[in-house]
Amino acid sequence: MPREIVAEIGQAYEVLERTCAVIDVPVAVRSSAVDEDGIGESFAGLHDTFLNVIGADPVIEAVIKCWRSLGNQHAIDYRVANGLEVEKARMGVVVQQLVFVDVSAVAFSANPINGNRDEIVINANFGLGEAVVSGLTTPDSIVIKRSDFSQQSLTIGAKEIMTVRTENGTSEKPVPRIMRDMPVLSEDQATEIAELVVKLEDHSGRPVDVELAIHDSQLFLLQCRPITTLSK
Secondary structure: OOHHHHHHHHHHHHHHHHHHOOOOOOEEEEEEEOOOOOOOOOOOOOOOEEEEEOOHHHHHHHHHHHHHHHHOHHHHHHHHHOOOOOOOOOEEEEEEEOOOOOEEEEEEOOOOOOOOOOEEEEEEEEOEOHHHHOOOOOOEEEEEEOOOOOEEEEEOOOOOEEEEEEOOEEEEEEOOHHHHOOOOOOHHHHHHHHHHHHHHHHHHOOOEEEEEEEEOOEEEEEEEEEOOOOOO
């Protein structure tokens, strides 16, 4: 990595520490390729993301790994299959303060399975979101009617695995058996998520796929992108 970029990352990390009032603030280091998460292609899970990265030097290492993931074979295959640029592809990286997550959710402002525009679908699990977005576990699934935000169905998932913070990163741990039969979200939390994704769809002008986190009953929006499996 060029020295000037190393210096800029170090300075930016110090600014983030001051902004968050936390020394060695834990962060998420996330890939953000130029054509990632577009209207037609999502690249979901094809590039690398690193959670609970602590310290400027580990952040720099994680940024390099994100850059390298631009050349992952499965990402290259996806680009070729979708007619996207390979040789001139470029990778940006986003560094965000890490939310100390109790619950993670992925929500869709339209049903991505049957295309129903009056159904909001929420998948939720305990812990960080990696277990949900990577398909490592069977999350709870909630379907909410868009027109009046009434809950149409709640399917309690097996929730076998959750992603948790460790001293220097994350790991997958079994969900305690007593928690597996519990709903991850309260009805009020599910409604709050549904209301947010509708606002995000209205703002973006198309159905959206949203990643969220809850900590101490506060809802955090982590990412919003188009649902690529639906027509406009």
